[in-house]
Amino acid sequence: MSEIIKIENLIFEYIKEEEEKTRAIDGVSFSIEKGSFTAIIGKNGSGKSTLAKNVNGLLIPTEGVVYVNGMDTKDDSKIWDIRQSCGMVFQNPDNQLVSSIVEDDVAFGPENIGVAPAEIRTRVDEALKAVGMESFKTKAPHLLSGGQKQRIAIAGAIAMKPDCIIFDEPTAMLDPKGRDEIMNIIQKLHAEGITVVLITHFMEEAAKADRIIIMDEGKVVLDGSPVDVFEKRDFLKSINLDVPFEAELCARLRKRGIEIPKEVITLDEMVNYLCQLK
Protein backbone atom coordinates (compact mmCIF):
# COMPACT_ATOMS: atom_id res chain seq x y z
CA MET A 1 0.00 0.00 0.00
CA SER A 2 1.14 3.50 -0.71
CA GLU A 3 0.96 6.34 1.72
CA ILE A 4 -1.60 9.10 1.27
CA ILE A 5 -0.47 11.42 4.04
CA LYS A 6 3.15 11.87 5.00
CA ILE A 7 4.13 14.17 7.84
CA GLU A 8 7.80 14.95 8.35
CA ASN A 9 9.05 16.61 11.47
CA LEU A 10 6.01 18.90 11.73
CA ILE A 11 6.21 21.85 14.09
CA PHE A 12 3.34 24.30 14.39
CA GLU A 13 3.28 27.44 16.50
CA TYR A 14 0.32 29.71 17.13
CA ILE A 15 1.31 33.34 17.40
CA LYS A 16 -0.38 35.02 20.31
CA GLU A 17 -0.17 38.66 21.23
CA GLU A 18 3.23 40.34 21.55
CA GLU A 19 5.22 37.81 19.58
CA GLU A 20 4.55 35.19 22.19
CA LYS A 21 4.33 31.77 20.59
CA THR A 22 2.64 28.60 21.70
CA ARG A 23 3.93 25.40 20.22
CA ALA A 24 0.86 23.27 19.47
CA ILE A 25 2.71 20.57 17.55
CA ASP A 26 6.26 19.73 18.41
CA GLY A 27 8.15 17.55 15.95
CA VAL A 28 5.60 15.05 14.71
CA SER A 29 6.41 12.54 11.96
CA PHE A 30 4.25 9.72 10.68
CA SER A 31 2.53 8.61 7.54
CA ILE A 32 -0.88 7.20 6.82
CA GLU A 33 -1.45 4.35 4.40
CA LYS A 34 -4.05 4.55 1.67
CA GLY A 35 -7.27 2.83 2.71
CA SER A 36 -6.41 2.67 6.38
CA PHE A 37 -8.47 3.75 9.39
CA THR A 38 -6.42 5.71 11.88
CA ALA A 39 -7.64 7.23 15.11
CA ILE A 40 -5.80 10.12 16.70
CA ILE A 41 -6.46 10.47 20.38
CA GLY A 42 -5.40 13.02 22.91
CA LYS A 43 -6.88 15.20 25.58
CA ASN A 44 -7.87 18.82 24.99
CA GLY A 45 -4.92 20.92 23.89
CA SER A 46 -2.81 17.97 22.84
CA GLY A 47 -2.58 19.36 19.31
CA LYS A 48 -4.72 16.79 17.55
CA SER A 49 -7.08 19.27 15.87
CA THR A 50 -4.20 21.52 14.88
CA LEU A 51 -2.58 18.49 13.29
CA ALA A 52 -5.72 17.81 11.24
CA LYS A 53 -5.86 21.40 10.00
CA ASN A 54 -2.23 21.15 8.95
CA VAL A 55 -3.02 18.11 6.84
CA ASN A 56 -5.44 19.79 4.47
CA GLY A 57 -3.69 23.11 4.31
CA LEU A 58 -6.01 25.12 6.54
CA LEU A 59 -2.90 25.78 8.58
CA ILE A 60 0.60 25.84 7.14
CA PRO A 61 3.45 24.18 9.07
CA THR A 62 5.86 26.50 10.90
CA GLU A 63 8.57 23.92 10.27
CA GLY A 64 8.60 20.53 8.60
CA VAL A 65 6.55 19.31 5.66
CA VAL A 66 3.15 17.71 5.15
CA TYR A 67 2.53 15.78 1.94
CA VAL A 68 -0.93 14.75 0.77
CA ASN A 69 -0.84 12.39 -2.21
CA GLY A 70 2.72 13.59 -2.74
CA MET A 71 1.70 17.28 -2.80
CA ASP A 72 3.31 19.69 -0.36
CA THR A 73 0.69 21.73 1.57
CA LYS A 74 3.00 24.76 1.32
CA ASP A 75 2.55 24.76 -2.45
CA ASP A 76 -0.16 27.35 -3.12
CA SER A 77 -0.93 26.02 -6.59
CA LYS A 78 -1.81 22.59 -5.20
CA ILE A 79 -3.90 23.69 -2.22
CA TRP A 80 -7.29 23.06 -3.90
CA ASP A 81 -6.23 19.61 -5.09
CA ILE A 82 -5.10 18.81 -1.56
CA ARG A 83 -8.39 19.94 -0.05
CA GLN A 84 -10.34 18.05 -2.69
CA SER A 85 -8.47 14.80 -2.09
CA CYS A 86 -8.53 15.20 1.67
CA GLY A 87 -11.96 16.26 2.93
CA MET A 88 -12.71 17.34 6.44
CA VAL A 89 -15.69 17.11 8.79
CA PHE A 90 -15.70 19.35 11.85
CA GLN A 91 -17.02 19.11 15.35
CA ASN A 92 -19.93 21.53 15.39
CA PRO A 93 -22.66 20.34 13.01
CA ASP A 94 -24.34 23.76 13.02
CA ASN A 95 -21.38 25.84 12.02
CA GLN A 96 -20.26 23.98 8.93
CA LEU A 97 -23.40 23.95 6.80
CA VAL A 98 -23.56 26.80 4.32
CA SER A 99 -26.96 26.62 2.70
CA SER A 100 -30.50 26.57 4.04
CA ILE A 101 -31.41 23.61 1.84
CA VAL A 102 -29.80 20.22 2.44
CA GLU A 103 -29.05 19.31 -1.18
CA ASP A 104 -27.66 22.76 -1.95
CA ASP A 105 -25.31 22.40 0.96
CA VAL A 106 -24.02 19.05 -0.26
CA ALA A 107 -23.55 20.64 -3.70
CA PHE A 108 -21.45 23.47 -2.24
CA GLY A 109 -18.11 21.64 -2.46
CA PRO A 110 -18.48 20.29 -6.02
CA GLU A 111 -19.73 23.74 -7.12
CA ASN A 112 -16.57 25.29 -5.73
CA ILE A 113 -14.30 23.03 -7.74
CA GLY A 114 -16.28 23.66 -10.92
CA VAL A 115 -17.92 20.28 -11.51
CA ALA A 116 -20.47 20.24 -14.36
CA PRO A 117 -24.10 20.74 -13.12
CA ALA A 118 -25.41 17.33 -14.21
CA GLU A 119 -22.46 15.61 -12.55
CA ILE A 120 -23.07 17.60 -9.33
CA ARG A 121 -26.65 16.36 -9.30
CA THR A 122 -25.59 12.69 -9.44
CA ARG A 123 -22.85 13.24 -6.86
CA VAL A 124 -25.26 14.93 -4.46
CA ASP A 125 -27.80 12.14 -4.80
CA GLU A 126 -25.14 9.48 -4.28
CA ALA A 127 -23.62 11.24 -1.29
CA LEU A 128 -27.00 11.72 0.40
CA LYS A 129 -27.78 8.05 -0.20
CA ALA A 130 -24.45 7.01 1.30
CA VAL A 131 -25.37 8.73 4.58
CA GLY A 132 -29.03 7.68 4.42
CA MET A 133 -30.39 11.21 4.16
CA GLU A 134 -31.89 11.17 0.65
CA SER A 135 -35.42 11.72 1.95
CA PHE A 136 -34.30 14.98 3.59
CA LYS A 137 -32.80 16.61 0.53
CA THR A 138 -35.17 19.56 0.31
CA LYS A 139 -35.36 20.15 4.07
CA ALA A 140 -33.74 23.00 5.98
CA PRO A 141 -30.73 21.96 8.09
CA HIS A 142 -31.89 23.80 11.21
CA LEU A 143 -34.88 21.48 11.43
CA LEU A 144 -32.67 18.37 11.64
CA SER A 145 -31.11 16.72 14.67
CA GLY A 146 -27.41 17.08 15.43
CA GLY A 147 -26.63 13.61 14.11
CA GLN A 148 -28.55 14.28 10.91
CA LYS A 149 -26.76 17.60 10.40
CA GLN A 150 -23.44 15.85 10.86
CA ARG A 151 -24.49 13.28 8.25
CA ILE A 152 -25.18 16.14 5.84
CA ALA A 153 -21.71 17.50 6.57
CA ILE A 154 -20.25 14.07 5.78
CA ALA A 155 -22.29 13.93 2.56
CA GLY A 156 -20.78 17.31 1.67
CA ALA A 157 -17.32 15.83 2.07
CA ILE A 158 -18.18 12.65 0.12
CA ALA A 159 -19.55 14.70 -2.80
CA MET A 160 -16.01 16.01 -3.37
CA LYS A 161 -14.91 12.43 -4.15
CA PRO A 162 -12.00 12.54 -1.74
CA ASP A 163 -9.42 9.81 -1.18
CA CYS A 164 -9.30 10.59 2.49
CA ILE A 165 -11.63 12.20 5.03
CA ILE A 166 -10.43 13.67 8.30
CA PHE A 167 -13.07 13.69 11.01
CA ASP A 168 -12.28 16.26 13.69
CA GLU A 169 -14.20 15.07 16.76
CA PRO A 170 -17.38 14.54 14.71
CA THR A 171 -19.34 13.04 17.58
CA ALA A 172 -18.29 15.38 20.39
CA MET A 173 -21.53 17.39 20.29
CA LEU A 174 -23.94 14.54 19.59
CA ASP A 175 -26.18 12.35 21.71
CA PRO A 176 -25.42 8.60 21.92
CA LYS A 177 -27.80 7.78 19.07
CA GLY A 178 -26.23 10.36 16.77
CA ARG A 179 -22.79 9.13 17.80
CA ASP A 180 -23.64 5.57 16.74
CA GLU A 181 -25.04 6.75 13.42
CA ILE A 182 -21.87 8.68 12.64
CA MET A 183 -19.55 5.84 13.68
CA ASN A 184 -21.49 3.42 11.47
CA ILE A 185 -21.14 5.75 8.50
CA ILE A 186 -17.42 6.22 9.15
CA GLN A 187 -16.89 2.46 9.24
CA LYS A 188 -18.94 2.04 6.08
CA LEU A 189 -16.89 4.67 4.25
CA HIS A 190 -13.71 2.95 5.34
CA ALA A 191 -15.04 -0.37 4.06
CA GLU A 192 -15.69 1.32 0.71
CA GLY A 193 -12.04 2.25 0.43
CA ILE A 194 -11.85 5.81 1.75
CA THR A 195 -8.90 6.50 4.02
CA VAL A 196 -10.26 7.62 7.38
CA VAL A 197 -8.50 9.72 10.00
CA LEU A 198 -10.67 10.02 13.08
CA ILE A 199 -9.76 12.54 15.73
CA THR A 200 -11.60 11.81 18.93
CA HIS A 201 -11.34 11.61 22.64
CA PHE A 202 -13.56 8.58 22.94
CA MET A 203 -11.49 5.42 23.32
CA GLU A 204 -14.48 3.27 22.33
CA GLU A 205 -14.49 4.96 18.93
CA ALA A 206 -10.75 4.64 18.54
CA ALA A 207 -10.99 0.90 19.25
CA LYS A 208 -12.74 0.52 15.88
CA ALA A 209 -9.71 1.82 13.97
CA ASP A 210 -6.83 -0.29 12.74
CA ARG A 211 -4.26 2.06 14.15
CA ILE A 212 -4.24 4.45 17.07
CA ILE A 213 -1.93 7.42 17.42
CA ILE A 214 -1.86 9.00 20.84
CA MET A 215 -0.82 12.62 21.18
CA ASP A 216 0.15 14.48 24.28
CA GLU A 217 1.47 18.03 24.50
CA GLY A 218 2.08 18.25 20.77
CA LYS A 219 4.01 15.01 20.48
CA VAL A 220 3.14 11.51 19.36
CA VAL A 221 3.58 9.41 22.46
CA LEU A 222 2.17 6.12 21.29
CA ASP A 223 1.46 4.66 17.86
CA GLY A 224 0.21 1.17 17.17
CA SER A 225 -2.73 -1.16 16.73
CA PRO A 226 -5.58 -0.89 19.26
CA VAL A 227 -4.42 -4.19 20.77
CA ASP A 228 -0.92 -2.84 21.37
CA VAL A 229 -2.12 0.53 22.59
CA PHE A 230 -4.67 -0.74 25.09
CA GLU A 231 -2.06 -3.05 26.55
CA LYS A 232 -0.19 -0.02 27.83
CA ARG A 233 -2.95 0.75 30.25
CA ASP A 234 -0.80 2.27 32.95
CA PHE A 235 0.89 4.60 30.51
CA LEU A 236 -2.48 5.80 29.16
CA LYS A 237 -3.65 6.48 32.69
CA SER A 238 -0.47 8.43 33.40
CA ILE A 239 -1.39 10.91 30.64
CA ASN A 240 -5.00 11.10 31.85
CA LEU A 241 -6.55 9.01 29.10
CA ASP A 242 -9.24 6.50 29.77
CA VAL A 243 -8.95 2.91 28.72
CA PRO A 244 -12.11 1.40 27.20
CA PHE A 245 -14.19 -0.67 29.55
CA GLU A 246 -13.39 -3.90 27.66
CA ALA A 247 -9.64 -3.34 27.86
CA GLU A 248 -9.89 -2.47 31.52
CA LEU A 249 -11.87 -5.63 32.21
CA CYS A 250 -9.32 -7.74 30.31
CA ALA A 251 -6.48 -6.28 32.29
CA ARG A 252 -8.19 -6.90 35.62
CA LEU A 253 -9.15 -10.46 34.67
CA ARG A 254 -5.57 -11.16 33.66
CA LYS A 255 -4.40 -9.88 37.00
CA ARG A 256 -6.55 -12.53 38.60
CA GLY A 257 -4.97 -15.21 36.54
CA ILE A 258 -7.51 -15.61 33.74
CA GLU A 259 -5.67 -15.89 30.46
CA ILE A 260 -7.28 -13.73 27.80
CA PRO A 261 -5.60 -13.43 24.41
CA LYS A 262 -4.57 -9.86 23.71
CA GLU A 263 -6.54 -9.74 20.41
CA VAL A 264 -9.76 -9.58 22.39
CA ILE A 265 -10.66 -5.91 22.58
CA THR A 266 -14.22 -5.29 21.51
CA LEU A 267 -17.33 -6.13 23.48
CA ASP A 268 -18.44 -8.87 21.06
CA GLU A 269 -15.06 -10.57 21.04
CA MET A 270 -15.05 -10.43 24.78
CA VAL A 271 -18.49 -12.00 25.08
CA ASN A 272 -17.56 -14.73 22.62
CA TYR A 273 -14.36 -15.52 24.42
CA LEU A 274 -15.67 -15.41 27.96
CA CYS A 275 -18.66 -17.60 27.13
CA GLN A 276 -16.32 -20.38 26.10
CA LEU A 277 -14.73 -20.40 29.53
CA LYS A 278 -16.13 -22.79 32.05
Added chain:
Amino acid sequence: MIRDITLGQYYPGNSLIHRLDARLKIIVALLFIVELFVVNNFYGFVIATLALAIVVAVSRVPVGFIFRGLKPILIILLFTFALNIFLVKGTPLWQWHSITITYEGVNTALFMGVRLILLIAGTSLLTLCTKPLALTDGIEKLLYPLSKLGVPTHEIAMMMTIALRFIPTLLEETDKIMKAQQARGADFESGNIFKKIKNLIPIIVPLFVSAFRIAMDLAMAMEARCYRGGKGRTKMNEMKYHLRDYIGYLLMFAFLALVILSRSFG
Protein backbone atom coordinates in the same frame (compact mmCIF):
# COMPACT_ATOMS: atom_id res chain seq x y z
CA MET B 1 -40.74 31.00 21.74
CA ILE B 2 -38.28 33.18 19.90
CA ARG B 3 -37.79 30.33 17.44
CA ASP B 4 -41.33 30.69 16.19
CA ILE B 5 -40.49 33.93 14.43
CA THR B 6 -40.55 33.31 10.71
CA LEU B 7 -38.30 35.53 8.70
CA GLY B 8 -38.54 35.70 4.97
CA GLN B 9 -42.24 35.20 4.46
CA TYR B 10 -42.23 32.43 1.87
CA TYR B 11 -45.63 30.88 1.25
CA PRO B 12 -44.94 27.29 0.10
CA GLY B 13 -46.79 26.31 -3.02
CA ASN B 14 -46.39 25.03 -6.52
CA SER B 15 -48.47 27.48 -8.56
CA LEU B 16 -47.41 28.90 -11.89
CA ILE B 17 -46.20 32.05 -10.14
CA HIS B 18 -44.08 29.96 -7.75
CA ARG B 19 -42.46 28.15 -10.66
CA LEU B 20 -41.60 31.24 -12.68
CA ASP B 21 -37.94 32.18 -12.92
CA ALA B 22 -36.81 34.36 -9.99
CA ARG B 23 -35.14 36.83 -12.36
CA LEU B 24 -38.42 37.44 -14.17
CA LYS B 25 -40.26 37.93 -10.89
CA ILE B 26 -37.69 40.41 -9.56
CA ILE B 27 -37.81 42.47 -12.76
CA VAL B 28 -41.60 42.40 -12.84
CA ALA B 29 -41.76 43.53 -9.20
CA LEU B 30 -39.34 46.40 -9.85
CA LEU B 31 -41.17 47.46 -12.99
CA PHE B 32 -44.48 47.27 -11.14
CA ILE B 33 -43.18 49.80 -8.61
CA VAL B 34 -42.16 52.16 -11.40
CA GLU B 35 -45.48 51.67 -13.16
CA LEU B 36 -47.40 52.58 -10.03
CA PHE B 37 -45.79 56.01 -10.21
CA VAL B 38 -46.40 56.30 -13.94
CA VAL B 39 -50.12 55.77 -13.36
CA ASN B 40 -51.89 59.08 -12.79
CA ASN B 41 -55.61 58.48 -13.14
CA PHE B 42 -58.49 56.25 -12.21
CA TYR B 43 -58.22 53.98 -15.27
CA GLY B 44 -54.57 53.30 -14.66
CA PHE B 45 -55.25 52.19 -11.10
CA VAL B 46 -58.05 49.92 -12.27
CA ILE B 47 -55.65 48.29 -14.73
CA ALA B 48 -52.92 47.88 -12.09
CA THR B 49 -55.31 46.50 -9.48
CA LEU B 50 -56.80 44.05 -11.95
CA ALA B 51 -53.36 42.88 -13.06
CA LEU B 52 -52.27 42.33 -9.48
CA ALA B 53 -55.53 40.57 -8.64
CA ILE B 54 -54.98 38.15 -11.52
CA VAL B 55 -51.44 37.38 -10.38
CA VAL B 56 -52.63 36.86 -6.78
CA ALA B 57 -55.39 34.53 -7.98
CA VAL B 58 -52.95 32.48 -10.05
CA SER B 59 -50.45 32.30 -7.17
CA ARG B 60 -53.11 30.83 -4.84
CA VAL B 61 -51.68 32.81 -1.93
CA PRO B 62 -54.56 33.67 0.44
CA VAL B 63 -55.44 37.36 0.17
CA GLY B 64 -55.30 37.65 3.96
CA PHE B 65 -51.66 36.63 3.83
CA ILE B 66 -50.84 39.48 1.49
CA PHE B 67 -52.71 42.06 3.55
CA ARG B 68 -50.91 40.93 6.67
CA GLY B 69 -47.85 42.54 5.12
CA LEU B 70 -49.68 45.86 5.15
CA LYS B 71 -50.02 46.01 8.93
CA PRO B 72 -46.56 47.50 9.64
CA ILE B 73 -47.13 50.34 7.19
CA LEU B 74 -50.67 51.13 8.34
CA ILE B 75 -49.45 54.20 10.25
CA ILE B 76 -47.52 55.51 7.25
CA LEU B 77 -50.57 54.86 5.12
CA LEU B 78 -52.90 56.83 7.42
CA PHE B 79 -50.33 59.59 7.81
CA THR B 80 -49.88 60.14 4.06
CA PHE B 81 -53.63 59.95 3.62
CA ALA B 82 -54.29 62.59 6.27
CA LEU B 83 -51.47 64.82 5.05
CA ASN B 84 -52.77 64.79 1.49
CA ILE B 85 -56.40 65.23 2.37
CA PHE B 86 -55.83 68.28 4.57
CA LEU B 87 -52.91 70.02 2.90
CA VAL B 88 -53.55 69.85 -0.84
CA LYS B 89 -55.02 73.15 -2.04
CA GLY B 90 -57.78 73.42 -4.63
CA THR B 91 -61.55 73.52 -4.92
CA PRO B 92 -63.04 73.32 -1.40
CA LEU B 93 -65.28 70.34 -0.81
CA TRP B 94 -65.97 70.72 2.89
CA GLN B 95 -64.96 73.40 5.37
CA TRP B 96 -64.95 73.62 9.15
CA HIS B 97 -63.21 76.61 10.79
CA SER B 98 -59.72 76.70 9.31
CA ILE B 99 -59.75 73.08 8.14
CA THR B 100 -60.54 72.70 4.47
CA ILE B 101 -60.84 69.50 2.53
CA THR B 102 -60.48 69.99 -1.17
CA TYR B 103 -61.58 67.93 -4.09
CA GLU B 104 -57.97 67.62 -5.25
CA GLY B 105 -56.93 66.62 -1.72
CA VAL B 106 -59.31 63.68 -1.59
CA ASN B 107 -58.21 62.74 -5.04
CA THR B 108 -54.46 62.71 -4.26
CA ALA B 109 -55.02 61.06 -0.89
CA LEU B 110 -56.95 58.22 -2.43
CA PHE B 111 -54.44 57.78 -5.24
CA MET B 112 -51.53 57.82 -2.82
CA GLY B 113 -53.24 55.31 -0.53
CA VAL B 114 -54.08 52.90 -3.32
CA ARG B 115 -50.59 53.32 -4.74
CA LEU B 116 -48.96 52.37 -1.41
CA ILE B 117 -51.26 49.40 -0.89
CA LEU B 118 -50.57 48.06 -4.38
CA LEU B 119 -46.86 48.67 -3.90
CA ILE B 120 -46.65 46.63 -0.71
CA ALA B 121 -48.98 43.90 -1.95
CA GLY B 122 -47.05 43.58 -5.22
CA THR B 123 -43.61 43.40 -3.67
CA SER B 124 -44.65 41.08 -0.86
CA LEU B 125 -46.05 38.76 -3.50
CA LEU B 126 -42.49 38.43 -4.80
CA THR B 127 -41.13 37.13 -1.49
CA LEU B 128 -44.25 35.09 -0.80
CA CYS B 129 -43.90 33.15 -4.05
CA THR B 130 -40.11 32.87 -4.38
CA LYS B 131 -37.88 30.67 -2.25
CA PRO B 132 -35.27 32.82 -0.48
CA LEU B 133 -32.43 30.91 -2.14
CA ALA B 134 -33.96 31.32 -5.61
CA LEU B 135 -34.23 35.01 -4.81
CA THR B 136 -30.53 35.32 -3.95
CA ASP B 137 -29.60 33.31 -7.04
CA GLY B 138 -31.79 35.58 -9.14
CA ILE B 139 -30.23 38.71 -7.65
CA GLU B 140 -26.76 37.31 -8.30
CA LYS B 141 -27.60 36.61 -11.93
CA LEU B 142 -29.24 40.00 -12.45
CA LEU B 143 -26.33 41.84 -10.86
CA TYR B 144 -23.80 39.83 -12.87
CA PRO B 145 -23.13 42.59 -15.44
CA LEU B 146 -22.02 44.82 -12.55
CA SER B 147 -19.28 42.34 -11.63
CA LYS B 148 -17.48 43.50 -14.77
CA LEU B 149 -17.25 46.89 -13.07
CA GLY B 150 -15.72 45.33 -9.98
CA VAL B 151 -18.89 44.98 -7.89
CA PRO B 152 -18.53 41.77 -5.83
CA THR B 153 -21.86 40.32 -6.97
CA HIS B 154 -21.05 36.71 -6.09
CA GLU B 155 -19.93 37.73 -2.62
CA ILE B 156 -23.11 39.75 -2.06
CA ALA B 157 -25.24 36.74 -3.02
CA MET B 158 -23.14 34.40 -0.85
CA MET B 159 -23.56 36.76 2.09
CA MET B 160 -27.32 36.71 1.65
CA THR B 161 -27.34 32.90 1.40
CA ILE B 162 -25.32 32.56 4.59
CA ALA B 163 -27.44 35.15 6.39
CA LEU B 164 -30.57 33.17 5.51
CA ARG B 165 -28.94 29.97 6.69
CA PHE B 166 -27.83 31.40 10.03
CA ILE B 167 -30.94 33.35 11.03
CA PRO B 168 -32.43 30.28 12.78
CA THR B 169 -29.07 29.34 14.29
CA LEU B 170 -28.61 32.80 15.77
CA LEU B 171 -32.20 32.90 17.01
CA GLU B 172 -31.58 29.61 18.80
CA GLU B 173 -28.39 31.04 20.22
CA THR B 174 -30.27 34.14 21.46
CA ASP B 175 -32.87 31.93 23.08
CA LYS B 176 -30.15 29.92 24.82
CA ILE B 177 -28.34 33.03 26.09
CA MET B 178 -31.60 34.59 27.29
CA LYS B 179 -32.49 31.47 29.25
CA ALA B 180 -28.99 31.24 30.70
CA GLN B 181 -29.11 34.87 31.82
CA GLN B 182 -32.62 34.48 33.20
CA ALA B 183 -31.48 31.44 35.16
CA ARG B 184 -28.93 33.74 36.76
CA GLY B 185 -31.57 36.28 37.67
CA ALA B 186 -31.52 38.64 34.70
CA ASP B 187 -34.80 40.49 34.20
CA PHE B 188 -35.94 41.34 30.69
CA GLU B 189 -39.56 42.21 31.35
CA SER B 190 -39.88 44.94 33.96
CA GLY B 191 -38.90 48.60 33.90
CA ASN B 192 -39.36 51.38 31.39
CA ILE B 193 -38.11 51.29 27.83
CA PHE B 194 -34.61 52.60 28.70
CA LYS B 195 -34.23 50.05 31.44
CA LYS B 196 -35.37 47.33 29.06
CA ILE B 197 -32.84 48.35 26.45
CA LYS B 198 -30.10 48.39 29.06
CA ASN B 199 -31.15 44.93 30.18
CA LEU B 200 -30.48 43.64 26.70
CA ILE B 201 -26.73 44.21 27.02
CA PRO B 202 -26.13 40.85 28.75
CA ILE B 203 -27.73 39.21 25.70
CA ILE B 204 -26.11 41.23 22.97
CA VAL B 205 -22.51 40.92 24.14
CA PRO B 206 -22.43 37.10 24.33
CA LEU B 207 -24.44 36.93 21.11
CA PHE B 208 -21.78 38.93 19.28
CA VAL B 209 -19.04 36.75 20.68
CA SER B 210 -20.80 33.60 19.57
CA ALA B 211 -21.61 35.10 16.15
CA PHE B 212 -17.89 35.70 15.60
CA ARG B 213 -17.09 32.17 16.74
CA ILE B 214 -19.65 30.76 14.33
CA ALA B 215 -18.24 32.92 11.53
CA MET B 216 -14.74 31.58 12.18
CA ASP B 217 -15.90 27.97 12.22
CA LEU B 218 -17.89 28.48 9.06
CA ALA B 219 -15.03 30.20 7.23
CA MET B 220 -12.79 27.25 8.13
CA ALA B 221 -15.38 24.73 6.93
CA MET B 222 -15.94 26.64 3.70
CA GLU B 223 -12.22 26.76 2.98
CA ALA B 224 -11.92 23.05 3.69
CA ARG B 225 -14.58 22.56 1.01
CA CYS B 226 -12.48 24.47 -1.53
CA TYR B 227 -14.42 27.73 -1.44
CA ARG B 228 -12.45 30.43 -3.24
CA GLY B 229 -15.01 33.01 -4.31
CA GLY B 230 -17.11 33.03 -7.44
CA LYS B 231 -14.32 32.32 -9.88
CA GLY B 232 -14.63 29.01 -11.72
CA ARG B 233 -17.69 28.12 -9.68
CA THR B 234 -20.53 26.09 -11.17
CA LYS B 235 -24.10 25.72 -9.97
CA MET B 236 -26.05 22.53 -9.48
CA ASN B 237 -29.35 24.19 -10.35
CA GLU B 238 -28.65 26.45 -13.28
CA MET B 239 -31.29 29.09 -13.82
CA LYS B 240 -32.96 28.44 -17.10
CA TYR B 241 -35.76 30.36 -18.75
CA HIS B 242 -38.71 28.25 -19.81
CA LEU B 243 -41.47 29.09 -22.25
CA ARG B 244 -43.64 30.33 -19.35
CA ASP B 245 -40.95 32.87 -18.44
CA TYR B 246 -40.80 34.28 -21.97
CA ILE B 247 -44.58 34.58 -21.94
CA GLY B 248 -44.23 36.30 -18.58
CA TYR B 249 -41.86 38.87 -20.10
CA LEU B 250 -44.29 39.45 -22.98
CA LEU B 251 -47.18 40.03 -20.56
CA MET B 252 -44.97 42.36 -18.57
CA PHE B 253 -44.34 44.55 -21.63
CA ALA B 254 -48.01 44.42 -22.61
CA PHE B 255 -48.90 45.64 -19.13
CA LEU B 256 -46.30 48.40 -19.33
CA ALA B 257 -47.76 49.57 -22.64
CA LEU B 258 -51.27 49.53 -21.20
CA VAL B 259 -50.18 51.58 -18.20
CA ILE B 260 -48.47 54.19 -20.36
CA LEU B 261 -51.52 54.30 -22.60
CA SER B 262 -53.79 54.80 -19.59
CA ARG B 263 -52.22 58.22 -18.96
CA SER B 264 -53.96 59.57 -22.03
CA PHE B 265 -57.44 58.28 -21.04
CA GLY B 266 -58.16 60.74 -18.31
